[in-house]
Amino acid sequence: MSANLPDGELLKAAKAGESWAQGALARRHLPMALRVAGRIMPASADREDIVQDAFVKAFSRLGSVREGDAFAGWLRAIVVRTALNRVRRRKLERTLGLQRSEAADLSQVVGHEADPLQRARLQEVYAILERVPAADRVAYVLRVIEGLTISEVAQATGSGTSTVKRRVRRVEAAVSALEHADG
Amino acid sequence: MAEPLKDLQPPEIEGALLEKMALRIEERLKAKARRKLAALGLGLTGAALAAAWLLLPRTLETTAQTAQTAETADAVEPPDVEPSVAREGSLRIAREGVRALRLEGEGSARISLDADASWSATLEETSVRFQRVVFDVAANRTEIRFELVSGTLELTHPSAEGAETLRAGDVRRFPRGDAELSEDDSSEEDAAERDSTEDEGPRSARRRARPQSPADEPGERIRVDAFEEAQVARRQGDFGRAARLLSAFVSDSPDDPRAPLASLTAGRIYMDQLGQRAAARQRFQWNLQNDRSSLRREVALARLVELTPAPQCLRLRERYERDFPAGASLRRVRAACPDSDPP
Numbered sequence: 001m002s003a004n005l006p007d008g009e010l011l012k013a014a015k016a017g018e019s020w021a022q023g024a025l026a027r028r029h030l031p032m033a034l035r036v037a038g039r040i041m042p043a044s045a046d047r048e049d050i051v052q053d054a055f056v057k058a059f060s061r062l063g064s065v066r067e068g069d070a071f072a073g074w075l076r077a078i079v080v081r082t083a084l085n086r087v088r089r090r091k092l093e094r095t096l097g098l099q100r101s102e103a104a105d106l107s108q109v110v111g112h113e114a115d116p117l118q119r120a121r122l123q124e125v126y127a128i129l130e131r132v133p134a135a136d137r138v139a140y141v142l143r144v145i146e147g148l149t150i151s152e153v154a155q156a157t158g159s160g161t162s163t164v165k166r167r168v169r170r171v172e173a174a175v176s177a178l179e180h181a182d183g
Numbered sequence: 184m185a186e187p188l189k190d191l192q193p194p195e196i197e198g199a200l201l202e203k204m205a206l207r208i209e210e211r212l213k214a215k216a217r218r219k220l221a222a223l224g225l226g227l228t229g230a231a232l233a234a235a236w237l238l239l240p241r242t243l244e245t246t247a248q249t250a251q252t253a254e255t256a257d258a259v260e261p262p263d264v265e266p267s268v269a270r271e272g273s274l275r276i277a278r279e280g281v282r283a284l285r286l287e288g289e290g291s292a293r294i295s296l297d298a299d300a301s302w303s304a305t306l307e308e309t310s311v312r313f314q315r316v317v318f319d320v321a322a323n324r325t326e327i328r329f330e331l332v333s334g335t336l337e338l339t340h341p342s343a344e345g346a347e348t349l350r351a352g353d354v355r356r357f358p359r360g361d362a363e364l365s366e367d368d369s370s371e372e373d374a375a376e377r378d379s380t381e382d383e384g385p386r387s388a389r390r391r392a393r394p395q396s397p398a399d400e401p402g403e404r405i406r407v408d409a410f411e412e413a414q415v416a417r418r419q420g421d422f423g424r425a426a427r428l429l430s431a432f433v434s435d436s437p438d439d440p441r442a443p444l445a446s447l448t449a450g451r452i453y454m455d456q457l458g459q460r461a462a463a464r465q466r467f468q469w470n471l472q473n474d475r476s477s478l479r480r481e482v483a484l485a486r487l488v489e490l491t492p493a494p495q496c497l498r499l500r501e502r503y504e505r506d507f508p509a510g511a512s513l514r515r516v517r518a519a520c521p522d523s524d525p526p
Contacts, residue, residue, distance in 0.1 A: 019209070019212075022209070022212065023205060023209060026204075026205045026208050026209075027201060027205050030196075030201050030204055030205060031196050031201065034196050034200070034201075034204070035193055035194060035196070038194060039194075048204060048207075051204060052204065052207055052208055052211060055208045056208060056211050056212060056215065059208075059212055060212075060215065081508065081509050084508065107194060107195075108194050109194060110191055110192050110193070110194055111192030111193060111194055111195055112195065113192060114191070114192050118188070118191070135505070135508070143187065144186070144187055144188055145187070145188060145191065146187075147187035147188070147191070148187075157508065158504065158508045158509055158510075158513050159504045159508065160500065160501075160504060160517060160522050161522055162522045163501060163504055
């Protein structure tokens, strides 16, 4: 029954402390959360931790969502910020020599049926993303791989649209430079 | 501009993984709720213990005072806080119950409590009770409560100018280190106590020797007291004075742990109440440069964005977005300094 209820109704019930409503919201939005977290951090097993942390944060602050329809965007912003913090931490750990770089696990980014050429290109892109600032990486992934609009990326990252554009452009320049070098 | 990759298939996510994740989230939420309940329980227990600690001495005291007669004034139960007494003349000192002291006879005495040696009481033909020592945890100050039984009592304190004269029947609380409590600062308990005292007999003279404002005096005390003085001025709606005192406090005591809060508060007053943007900007910049609290730096930076006209504000806004991507003032900052680029 809860599967048919819109987010707004589930949100009302969840705010009232109904655990079934929380469960229904979690099941409905888990695929999106796992996909976004996996695309931002495909090289590690952090995806599940990020998503769990994000949902726990979200359900602890349900009072701050005003409209039920906005739940998905609001949750995505929490997932993105949690992932961003995790990316920064991983970078710091690598700088300190506490972590090693890993190749991207593309099964968390695209389906198994994806075009091999596309997979190869993604592998290169993720190698570049390892070297760019965390915020640039997140903006690029959300825009180019997740396919969000600039304003959606701005909302999810809590940045201005011009900032998002600048960040995406910076990564794009690095990717183009690699392509030219290969060419 | 980068476009999304076309025909990018979403990754497969197994149903079992979704179920496992949903269960884990549920478990973590339950665990969090349990921890919250446990913390609440601890808090309530703590509050109950604190209440018991505060009420117990008074109860004992009341019981002791009710039971005692003039003959039992020599009760031997020692006070918890032993006062040191220097006396002259034929004064007789007797302990009365818990934390109570009676002086009888003729002469004068100087009394100080170990808990707060800076306080002293000069007595002449007076009987005084040291009713109890109250620890005011919220303000981190010790207060001593006196109850005057008969005669006239003159109290002096190093940080108060002049002296306080109490008459029989008066009950007062005096904060340590502060010149005076404003009416707003007295507790409801005190108000009730004063009312009950007034009901018992003719109204006693309740003159309070008003101390000079600490901010009007030079020296160490200005720096120590200006912060408190500013809070009083602010509560009284004297925002200009409050802001000046806070700014002076920051200039005089930049290393004081209260200086960052003083600077931020002054900035807010200049901005919100006085409309003095330049002065407000100066205060917030001080916080950005000197404040170690990221929370206060965030507020200061957000306020600076609001105070700076476009397009100069964009640089500050970008700094805010970079340093505080999940900042509480993000919407305000964006509204105050919107993008100049076309979408």
